[in-house]
Amino acid sequence: MPAIHFYDAITAGKHAAEGQLVRYHSIFVSDDVAPEILMSAIKLRDDVYVDPKEAAKGELALLDLMLGETELEWARTGFKHFMTKDCLHVGFGNSTRLDPYIRYGMYRNLLPYPCIGLPEGSHFLDVETLLRAVALLRPDDFPWPESVRTLPMTAMHHFLMWEAEVNGTNRAILVKETLEKLAAASPKLIEHAIRTSSIEAIKTCLGLDGGEVSDLRSVKPCLMVHPLIPHPRGAILALPLAVDITYPDIVYVADLESDLSSLSDPNVESLQALVRVNPTDLHKPLIRVSLSRAPFCAAIGVVRPKDASRLAVDIRTVLANIEYLRAADHLAARLRDEPILELAAQPADVDHRMWAGDFNQADLLRMQRLHEQPIDQWPSIIASGIEGRFRELGGRLLGRTKPELLSVSEREVLTRHFQNKAAGNFQTPDRLAHLRKQGQDIAIESPNALGLVQLNERLARILG
Structure with a gap:
């Protein structure tokens, strides 16, 4: 395989359609060039709801959530990575917890990764799936103690990734090391998994x-x-x-x-x-x-x-x-x-409608133009879109990136939308008061937890 892409990420938000990546770690390995190592911090968008209590239990509590590039800037990098031809993409829990956030992040920023399908020669491995397969089929080959093999997968992930959580190590390198240990311990099974990874x-x-x-x-x-x-x-x-x-x-x-x-x-x-x-x-x-x-x-x-x-x-x-x-x-x-598939009803909001069908070719070309042209050209490109999804996503993208290019009424609509999302879609006075009080209390209780303090300050800025 010409290239291998190891990656891992930290996410915020309860749902991929409304959440985002806040950290993205990646390492590209190929035979002819030096490894490309990347550790990206991504600023938390204003329209992402984060439950302060849930944030206090995990990694978000200690992260600087206002640090880094915009989601748009990350999405362009991610699009380049995941559209690489003849590449094996390897993550830990990527097929369950990470890839939906990655796909929605590109969709939300009008990069057509989920719309046009995977490029030719795309291969994916989920180390979580491989750990399960080795433990199931070849338990004697499992390269960690039996006490680890029998852990729930979330606890196993914590065990294998503790160094990254404690020291800020590039998590993608630990994914790489985990796969290498599995391959050394059970080479035939892992070789077969790689051969059947498309x-x-x-x-x-x-x-x-x-x-x-x-x-x-x-x-x-x-x-x-x-x-x-x-x-x-x-x-x-x-x-x-x-x-x-x-x-x-x-x-x-x-x-x-x-x-x-x-x-x-x-x-x-x-x-x-x-x-x-x-x-x-x-x-x-x-x-x-x-x-x-x-x-x-x-x-x-x-x-x-x-x-x-x-x-x-x-x-x-x-x-x-x-x-x-x-x-x-x-x-x-x-x-x-006889049709079997009955999809559950999806929210009407455009952020949730990634699987509503492929964009037409004309709008795919507009997406390409959008990312090639200066931002002051975006309003006319967005307004010319054929599909409503394209125009609505484009308006929100413009509102996050350069809101002064929108009319006053368009900005007011987006501001209300962002406030509603940041409050968890419950804009009643008692809900807002409870959320603000919860954020304040947690920030006071944990003054050294930068992420929790920032979440409280963010709510005060967005909600007033």
């Missing part, structure tokens, strides 16, 4: 035909591991059944350890009722897997007989279920014809 490679591993499920006899049963897979062990033995027609990187698989009688019953009215959301819903055999989250995927032979015994996997049931599904000819046709 969406295309995962689809090949699953036996998809041109990215689709043509029939249930040609797809391949696989072990899939990812923290978000709804199973108590975060892993399933799966057979691909269908690819979502709207989002081709979403695959529906059957849990081969489940009772599949309801799935193959032609009298079941709705397949949606069989989709598992919670790990405890083991009676629901259909599982939605997003391949863009780069799950670990391998042939079921990776589960050795002693592993099956340790994990309480009944291989005979698994093999019988594979044949049972392959014989259910009507099921493949129904899965192709």
